[in-house]
Amino acid sequence: MSSVERRPWRRIALVGGPSSAWAAHLLVSYLLVPPACETTSVPLHVTTAVFAVAALTSIVVGVRGVDGDRSRPFAAIVLGAIFVLAILLQGAANAMVDPCA
């Protein structure tokens, strides 16, 4: 059995971590818009920070677990980077748009 199939969770972290973080960030931010209007936007920004860090962490953990062929993690890193970028862009929207509008 290959090393990949013995340690699949690192692959899963690499591919699934950033995407899960992005999906969670989108949904949590969506749900936090009304309270942000009524009280403060801080939870929105905290959400962005938490999920961006989570996405980056899963990339790092995943890459460290993949040995051998360096070209393989490259695609997964790009994939993760797309989701990190999406989180940051949505975080920028949180910072720039009035939640009460």
Add this chain to the structure above:
Amino acid sequence: MTVLETRGDELRETWASPPGLVGFVSAVNHKSIGLRFIVTAFAFLLIGGLEAMLIRTQLIRPENGFLDAEAYNQLFTMHGTTMMFLFAVPMIEGLAMYLVPLMIGTRDLPFPRLNAFGYWCFLLGGVLLNWSFLTGSVPDGGWFAYTPLTGPEYSPTAGIDYWLLGVTFVEIAGVVGALELAVLILRQRAPGMSLLRMPLFVWSILVSSGMMLVAFPAVITASILLELERKLGLPFYDPGAGGNPLLWQHLFWIFGHPEVYIMLLPATGIVSAVVAVHTRRPIVAYELVAAALVAIGIISFGLWVHHMFAVGIPVLAQTLFAVASATIAIPSGIQVFAWLATMLQGRPRWSTPMLYVVGFVVTFVAGGITGVMVAAAPFDWQVHDSFFVVAHFHYVLIGGVLFPIFAGLHHWFPKMVGRVPNEGAGRLSFLLVFVGFHIAFFPQHILGLRGMPRRVYTYGETVGWDGYNAVSTIGSYLLGLGVLVYAYNLWRAWRRGPVAPDDPWGGDGLEWSTASPPEVYNFRELPVVGGRAPRWEPAPVPDNRTASTIAALAAPDGGGRQQLRTTMVAAEPDDAFAVAGPTPWPLGTAVAIGITLVGVLIDHAFLAAVGAILVVAAALRWTSPPGGWRARPETWADLEPPRSRPGGWHGLLLGLVAVACIGGSFLYAYFYLFVTADGWPPSGVGSPGLLLASAAVAAAVAGSVAVGVAGRRTEARTPALLLAGVLGMAALAADALDVADLRFSPSDHAYGAAFVTLRGFAMVVTAVGVLVLGVALRACLRRPGDPWTSAVMQITRLFWLFVAATTVVVWSVLQVTPRVSGGDGGGRPATGSHHSLGIGGGTAGELPR
């Protein structure tokens, strides 16, 4: 006769379908079923295209009387429905079912009977939808069937019922096809074909299949809820009784937006395959393209709200989805640049498939750019429901899906039929289709910007839309002519085209190493793969284990339809297993479902009940193992035992994912209505009873434990299964008693409707669990010690874990929510309308609970 020829005859005999009509209705081979999907979907393309011609003819001049408003509504509804549900997805699935087993080097799909069942469901669903034309009650609520227009008040005729039941029938076919393809790709690739050596078309089908399993349940759920409202008066979408019409939009677009990419991703997979072969070099940045497919598949689930920018969602929430919508342009761009780079670095052969690919790139990029435009909420507000949007999605769907399908059909036609289509006719069809398309749809951008709304059957002479509409209609005729030329070219080639060689294009994939058309068993000896382009690379030398496995599979030795199962990531040989052969019972099961649906359609409860009983009977007959079924012939005794679970277990797991998504959609509906309704439960309705509901859950969980014991202790199997059956039936009885004693009517308020629906879902899952126990018990009694029985037991255990989880989750939700929301007779206090997050009308931006 040589040894190889003898083995070929044995394999042919083993894998062949019976001749004649019996063979037709009982065929299960992936190539037969795939071709049926393709031909039937193409027929629906012609029907949908005819509907489009009629629509465009009506709009060719102002104040036209060619169609009246009612007929126009029916035609645009059926056109959209036909193209989305009856052409695009089934065509993609048909191509995948035919080609993927060849591309990954296996003999058939893992569950051939399920595959046949999917086809019959698709065919009967399509017939049911179009039967409405003969009855006069044609669906007329648009292909997305928005409530309240499609509710019982505004659509009292049976047209919408045809739509809901037909679409649900067709979506069942989509789900089973997706399940089949996902297990096939993950567990049956040729030795050596690791995930990162799969053809990009296979990657696209894998991602698309996963998306179908998650997305289709949402529209199935939405349809069930609407049909319950229409037939039984359960007010899910009626705001006057705690329902909410926007619930439909959420559920529909949670399905609807991924649906676009479910069609588009395989189309891009076709493009990758055609570009590689016709430029005679591997795709540039293969891994990035594969990653882009995965990224698009995931991001597409975060875009559904961008179809709802006009319903009153806060600007920030819209911006979040606008950002996600724009983000999807990044992986799409990666694919486009990879194709362009491949074309630049290769030696393109400007054949018909390649021309369609170039047409695709041009058109898809244009459609993608307008997609980014409408992803910006302020622009979307301006062009919402205008012809600009019509132009945009036709650029994406015709340019992005139809062009690649035409490229792929021409590309693989010699392989599938053994005849070569005429190249000149192919180029002529491309010219007509490409030019006609742009003449038809480019002016619609301008029409939209000039304010022409979609879905209006005519327009005035003074608004200045007549010239653009006339041009658009002429373009649509050209497009239609091009499609006919294309179809005639394929039909003519099929009848008397030149015989195709095995590899007419010099292809890179395993499919080109088979005969044209392939033998019924595909490969006499299963291939071993050492790279991404097996035909362009030297064949690797297999290790001993792989070589002995392949040798064993090359000789059936009376072991039935043996297939090789490989590991999920690295595709190392793991086990051989036998798949079931031809049977008419998939057709019987699909017909029984059709009888049930017709009974519902015509309000004939007895007919529906008879149909339901027939469904169970046919399914039980279908699942019994055919005579002579053996998992491993004795000659395989020297091979290592399998290291992983049977394929059926993985199939059930994916099936349960789809069922869980249906349950999740019911939960979504429950919580959505919980948040938006004033009072949950409504005033005067107490919290649900605890005793019987808890007893039912306890019995279901105990049943699951008993099934677990049956799985672990062979000597206790029969009594443990019997005990589990008794517990399952006790759970159903407790549930039935509890529901019969409810103190509210499900038709009075959305609370009651959602309560009964969730409870009913849990009961259906438990009832199916009891039936599964019956199958397991039969296997244990008739074939103790058989690998079949072992596989059935593993599957039964998994299903009963799902039964237990479902009942616990449903119990928790139904018991907890009324109590935390101030239930117990008083109901949740009225809070006013919930404007926020687009979940209702009103003014307040109140936080949902």
